[in-house]
Amino acid sequence: MSPLQATPVAIRARDVQMRFGRTRVLQGVDLDVPEGATTVLLGSNGEGKTTLLNLCLGSLARTGGALEVLGHDPQTRGAALRAQVGYVPSTPDAYSWMRIGDWFRFLRAHYPTWDDARAQELVERLDVPTNTKFKQMSRGQGMKAMLAAALAPSPRVLLLDEPFGGLDPLVREEVLRNVIAALGGEPRTVLMCTHDLDVAARVADRIAVLVEGRVVREGPVTDFADDGAATPERLRDVLAAATAKEVA
């Protein structure tokens, strides 16, 4: 894609601030997430990655700056956006006594574009157990259930918060394969937080590095290596360099 070609922006953050009491978590985030691409948000723990996703969802109210998701402010137009923005939290957040069918019935009421057939197909494809309560699911099963729930309304934007943490290698590969399946098909924008640099190197079209509540570096993944091979090792170096510079 030529840089001159204007790609529509799915998420636009300008000087976004977030304070919890005296703790300033986001200190002026500027970020453009282009439509149809997968942007991976890298950063150490506590840099504000999850907070940024929650602001995009409208589940938190920012303390400053401007934020638009698909042209709407998530803070005031959360309900309009909910149908178009899928979210997979880092830990399954369904009620623990629910089975996947209960969870779907609960969600369906909130999503005008909810598609039962699609939900059923996702449950089968992702091999989510239908007769197990969330509290009895393994972490991998829980993540796949969350992914199925997020994809059932065919969202235009998918927010993924550390979906691969705490998964054993085989399950991680299975979840990754399903995330990758979700990237294709319709033009879908993905913003994913992860510590997993192998995943970042595999799926990122773009990388944004969040340090100390600011995006200190952002661009196409190919810009993160001279020859276009942004290996996990090089991404680790980029992250380390960005962190050192900000702390110094």
Add this chain to the structure above:
Amino acid sequence: MTIRVDPTRATPPSRQLVEAVLDRIACGTWSAGDRLPSVRGLAAEALVNPNTVGKAYRELEVLGVVAGRNGAGVFVTPEGPDTARTERRQATLAALHAAVEAALAAGHDAARLHRAVAQRLGGAEGTEGAKRRRAS
């Protein structure tokens, strides 16, 4: 044989896919007229972003090895197998030359290298596979 991408390699993922597809066409796994896996299918197999597969397929199209038929998929062109073989031969031969240079620079004498190469070639005379293994 599954196509895998190793993101730790210094070769970009899309280039790794181009090479893997060229190898399959060069050695006849896929012949002229065969359809390549769908972009989504290969992305899920190799565990990379579908955009990366799309980029690899576009590169292969530029090389003239494959062609997209609108909506029906991406197919190996009639001249695909020849082009793939030429392409991979040049690349692997260049790697062989580089390996010889490196070995000479490291102090191996020419006679010893001759013997080493002859030994390898003696074991698998004239097969593409042996040359490729030797070169990489």
